[in-house]
Amino acid sequence: MNAPTSTPHLMPEIQPREVPAALLEALKARFGANCSTALAVREQHGRDESSFQAPPPAAVVFAESTQDVADAVKLAAQWEVPVIPFGVGSSLEGHLLAVQGGISIDLMRMNKVLSINADDLTVTVQPGVTRKQLNEEIKSTGLFFPIDPGADATLGGMSATRASGTNAVRYGTMRENVLALEVVTASGELIRTGTRAKKSSAGYDLTRLFVGSEGTLGVITEITLRIYPLPEAISAAICSFPSIAAAVHTVIQTIQLGVPIARVELIDQNTVRMVNAYAKLGLREEPMLLMEFHGSPSGVKEQAETVQEIASEHGGKAFEWATTPEERTRLWTARHNAYFAAIQSRPGCRAISTDTCVPISRLADCLLASVAEADASGIPYFLVGHVGDGNFHFGYLLNPDDPKEREVAEALNHKLVARALSLEGTCTGEHGVGLHKMDFLVSETGAGAVDMMRTIKRALDPKNIMNPGKIFEL
Amino acid sequence: MNAPTSTPHLMPEIQPREVPAALLEALKARFGANCSTALAVREQHGRDESSFQAPPPAAVVFAESTQDVADAVKLAAQWEVPVIPFGVGSSLEGHLLAVQGGISIDLMRMNKVLSINADDLTVTVQPGVTRKQLNEEIKSTGLFFPIDPGADATLGGMSATRASGTNAVRYGTMRENVLALEVVTASGELIRTGTRAKKSSAGYDLTRLFVGSEGTLGVITEITLRIYPLPEAISAAICSFPSIAAAVHTVIQTIQLGVPIARVELIDQNTVRMVNAYAKLGLREEPMLLMEFHGSPSGVKEQAETVQEIASEHGGKAFEWATTPEERTRLWTARHNAYFAAIQSRPGCRAISTDTCVPISRLADCLLASVAEADASGIPYFLVGHVGDGNFHFGYLLNPDDPKEREVAEALNHKLVARALSLEGTCTGEHGVGLHKMDFLVSETGAGAVDMMRTIKRALDPKNIMNPGKIFEL
Numbered sequence: 001m002n003a004p005t006s007t008p009h010l011m012p013e014i015q016p017r018e019v020p021a022a023l024l025e026a027l028k029a030r031f032g033a034n035c036s037t038a039l040a041v042r043e044q045h046g047r048d049e050s051s052f053q054a055p056p057p058a059a060v061v062f063a064e065s066t067q068d069v070a071d072a073v074k075l076a077a078q079w080e081v082p083v084i085p086f087g088v089g090s091s092l093e094g095h096l097l098a099v100q101g102g103i104s105i106d107l108m109r110m111n112k113v114l115s116i117n118a119d120d121l122t123v124t125v126q127p128g129v130t131r132k133q134l135n136e137e138i139k140s141t142g143l144f145f146p147i148d149p150g151a152d153a154t155l156g157g158m159s160a161t162r163a164s165g166t167n168a169v170r171y172g173t174m175r176e177n178v179l180a181l182e183v184v185t186a187s188g189e190l191i192r193t194g195t196r197a198k199k200s201s202a203g204y205d206l207t208r209l210f211v212g213s214e215g216t217l218g219v220i221t222e223i224t225l226r227i228y229p230l231p232e233a234i235s236a237a238i239c240s241f242p243s244i245a246a247a248v249h250t251v252i253q254t255i256q257l258g259v260p261i262a263r264v265e266l267i268d269q270n271t272v273r274m275v276n277a278y279a280k281l282g283l284r285e286e287p288m289l290l291m292e293f294h295g296s297p298s299g300v301k302e303q304a305e306t307v308q309e310i311a312s313e314h315g316g317k318a319f320e321w322a323t324t325p326e327e328r329t330r331l332w333t334a335r336h337n338a339y340f341a342a343i344q345s346r347p348g349c350r351a352i353s354t355d356t357c358v359p360i361s362r363l364a365d366c367l368l369a370s371v372a373e374a375d376a377s378g379i380p381y382f383l384v385g386h387v388g389d390g391n392f393h394f395g396y397l398l399n400p401d402d403p404k405e406r407e408v409a410e411a412l413n414h415k416l417v418a419r420a421l422s423l424e425g426t427c428t429g430e431h432g433v434g435l436h437k438m439d440f441l442v443s444e445t446g447a448g449a450v451d452m453m454r455t456i457k458r459a460l461d462p463k464n465i466m467n468p469g470k471i472f473e474l
Numbered sequence: 475m476n477a478p479t480s481t482p483h484l485m486p487e488i489q490p491r492e493v494p495a496a497l498l499e500a501l502k503a504r505f506g507a508n509c510s511t512a513l514a515v516r517e518q519h520g521r522d523e524s525s526f527q528a529p530p531p532a533a534v535v536f537a538e539s540t541q542d543v544a545d546a547v548k549l550a551a552q553w554e555v556p557v558i559p560f561g562v563g564s565s566l567e568g569h570l571l572a573v574q575g576g577i578s579i580d581l582m583r584m585n586k587v588l589s590i591n592a593d594d595l596t597v598t599v600q601p602g603v604t605r606k607q608l609n610e611e612i613k614s615t616g617l618f619f620p621i622d623p624g625a626d627a628t629l630g631g632m633s634a635t636r637a638s639g640t641n642a643v644r645y646g647t648m649r650e651n652v653l654a655l656e657v658v659t660a661s662g663e664l665i666r667t668g669t670r671a672k673k674s675s676a677g678y679d680l681t682r683l684f685v686g687s688e689g690t691l692g693v694i695t696e697i698t699l700r701i702y703p704l705p706e707a708i709s710a711a712i713c714s715f716p717s718i719a720a721a722v723h724t725v726i727q728t729i730q731l732g733v734p735i736a737r738v739e740l741i742d743q744n745t746v747r748m749v750n751a752y753a754k755l756g757l758r759e760e761p762m763l764l765m766e767f768h769g770s771p772s773g774v775k776e777q778a779e780t781v782q783e784i785a786s787e788h789g790g791k792a793f794e795w796a797t798t799p800e801e802r803t804r805l806w807t808a809r810h811n812a813y814f815a816a817i818q819s820r821p822g823c824r825a826i827s828t829d830t831c832v833p834i835s836r837l838a839d840c841l842l843a844s845v846a847e848a849d850a851s852g853i854p855y856f857l858v859g860h861v862g863d864g865n866f867h868f869g870y871l872l873n874p875d876d877p878k879e880r881e882v883a884e885a886l887n888h889k890l891v892a893r894a895l896s897l898e899g900t901c902t903g904e905h906g907v908g909l910h911k912m913d914f915l916v917s918e919t920g921a922g923a924v925d926m927m928r929t930i931k932r933a934l935d936p937k938n939i940m941n942p943g944k945i946f947e948l
């Protein structure tokens with residue numbers, strides 16, 4: 001989803017470790033102008049798109065190479081000072097905050113596409129390459145990279161949070177699409193976690209241990225990704241429904257039939273109203289599905305017909321189809337504008353976002369009960385979702401000057417997460433745990449599994465310097 | 475591939491730890507007749523389909539529940555004695571051998587399909603369920619589980635080795651198809667590693683840490699898997715080629731075009747000759763591709779036409795098509811009989827198998843050079859491959875009484891692995907490291923990555939009791 005900003009609030013127990021002057025001197029000596037202690041630079045690296053606030057890091061190192069990262073980590077390890085990898089800063093969960101002090105390593109200068117292996121459908125990039133930049137650079141090959149979180153995030157950050165987006169229903173998430181990594185470990189050593197082979201049984205799956213580890217085990221300095229041939233044909237559709245239930249049941253049936261739909265996004269009637277006001281789209285103010293089909297011309301036609309038939313059975317109306325890129329862009333405008341339209345709908349508001357994901361058969365139960373609760377609360381909200389995966393986001397639109405509203409929103413989120421967990425789902429489909437979901441993680445996986453994560457963390461980062469204070473308390 | 479048996483040879487340094495009589499008494503007391511120390515039972519659990527030999531385990535516990543597994547592990551932990559999980563015994567890499575002594579836990583009585591969630595395309599099973607049993611039990615739902623190593627292996631063993639097979643080119647491997655696990659840890663505690671949600675960013679990916687860990691981190695006691703709707707249409711084809719190069723280039727182009735082929739298997743001319751002799755198939759004695767297409771009737775037709783066109787450009791001849799289940803079975807006979815036909819072609823021989831996997835663009839280079847070396851060696855061999863994934867298996871057919879032949883075969887394998895690694899591939903696409911590929915693993919990933927694996931192992935299994943001596947030396 002699009003990155004919401006939200007009501008700032010302080011971390012309950014911030015205990016920044018001291019950053020000794022000797023470390024700052026050593027960093028300056030090694031990195032010169034590429035190490036900054038200017039307040040503005042530090043403050044820019046001390047926040048993200050979450051609602052948390054913490055004092056900024058003591059310094060920012062602008063890494064230009066893997067060697068720079070390794071040297072910065074080695075110095076930090078020597079003084080036992082935290083290290084926080086930083087990309088575009090689009091985390092929604094406080095991943096980038098220096099809650100225990102330390103230094104930030106900015107990776108945005110490591111932004112080269114290192115190799116494009118079009119014949120193997122793989123690409124190797126530095127961590128500061130963003131998803132849009134990658135697609136721009138491989139456009140001429142007829143290939144594309146499908147994972148698309150709302151923000152134009154870096155591929156390093158997307159790997160670290162196991163990100164996904166609208167295409168995940170067909171192409172998977174970062175979990176399925178990272179083939180191999182180069183990582184600087186907590187001691188500043190360099191390891192590689194895999195090869196360019198499509199599959200392997202060669203020992204522990206270190207690649208997937210680092211994907212989703214939120215910077216707590218090492219700094220990702222190179223990423224080998226799967227890419228895909230641009231589909232021969234793409235067709236998009238929007239369809240309105242008499243209720244969210246009708247839209248959701250259309251999705252459930254589509255997935256259960258095995259239709260290889262590429263994207264299927266839900267927008268609720270609130271959000272349609274907001275985007276109509278924002279962009280004068282004149283859409284029916286009813287729940288809506290936005291869909292996209294990829295394949296051969298006849299395959300796409302076949303998929304679309306199947307889904308249209310299912311939708312009609314559930315009262316789907318006002319189908320609009322688009323096959324040219326321009327028409328498709330127009331149809332997707334509602335989705336792309338959802339966040340901005342929502343923010344504008346309540347001047348001065350901030351949004352906080354939920355991220356539950358449930359098995360598809362539980363989607364209606366989870367969603368409808370939470371919609372009823374949100375409606376009853378009186379808090380304005382928008383609702384969008386990657387519903388083909390069972391993942392959806394409420395964005396509660398809060399008056400930042402009213403702590404009561406935040407309380408109500410947090411209570412809604414707690415109920416939603418509890419419901420998702422009781423329906424065999426997860427508290428976070430794609431945003432990560434960060435600072436906000438530590439308690440949810442324990443409820444979800446049990447204390448034993450979180451203890452195992454802690455044991456791994458302690459073993460691989462005995463000084464607890466890699467982005468400490470995220471995912472779990474140590 | 476089908477499980478080859480092979481020339482037995484002893485492990486160089488076997489140092490079985492002592493199994494105290496007190497532990498055996500405690501196991502007998504807890505498990506009664508479900509704990510056996512009979513030599514025949516121990517010997518049956520002291521070998522697999524690899525070429526290694528080691529003394530059998532001191533006892534075999536037949537577990538009937540997760541609690542049984544937990545109790546057995548707790549007793550073993552108390553006496554610091556190794557534990558080896560055992561399924562059907564189809565490992566090709568010595569995973570099941572008690573190289574450091576200890577007890578075997580037989581999981582074949584934990585063979586229930588616990589729940590079928592057809593609406594979510596998931597199923598939860600006990601580890602002793604085999605892949606064929608699972609497909610039998612879900613047949614009536616119109617769903618299937620695609621991962622198919624040659625043996626009718628257990629889903630516990632397949633998870634532990636990150637297995638794959640002929641359908642992986644379209645459906646992925648165990649890495650992509652295990653959603654969640656229940657695991658008994660090295661201390662006998664129970665953890666769950668995930669939910670039934672299709673995607674999640676909730677902390678470290680423990681599921682994928684255990685998938686492929688070869689029993690060295692814990693015992694898998696429950697597995698939640700993805701399953702798939704049976705395709706509306708399936709069509710199979712065989713096609714002969716003037717050379718292996720022509721067949722391989724057909725595959726490379728098919729994959730690069732993004733054709734969603736479900737299976738594409740190579741059989742070399744040696745193997746065609748062997749299956750002709752074995753099953754009187756009357757196939758052209760030329761390299762052959764066996765292919766399968768899944769989808770809608772028109773989608774399948776379209777895929778097949780595209781591939782036929784590519785094949786024709788590379789001199790592909792003698793296309794045969796099959797759409798009914800009976801015809802398909804006939805076409806796939808050659809593939810299914812390959813191993814047995816090969817063994818019969820040299821009476822008294824044993825086979826040793828290779829398992830390299832390379833990026834698809836390197837497949838021709840890797841394969842053709844290794845075929846030339848194998849031809850020059852004079853060792854008879856068969857060659858089959860999941861070539862759509864860049865994975866293939868030579869089976870060298872050895873006279874077990876001639877150590878010289880084993881030496882030559884091992885030299886061929888070393889050269890092949892070195893070549894695969896230099897082409898950015900892996901030493902093992904699907905069989906695992908076990909005892910046989912420890913040195914290859916270090917060459918492939920580097921000492922640093924293997925050290926990280928060791929660190930994880932030491933942290934999660936400080937007494938080194940979980941299947942010790944596999945993947946790496948500690």
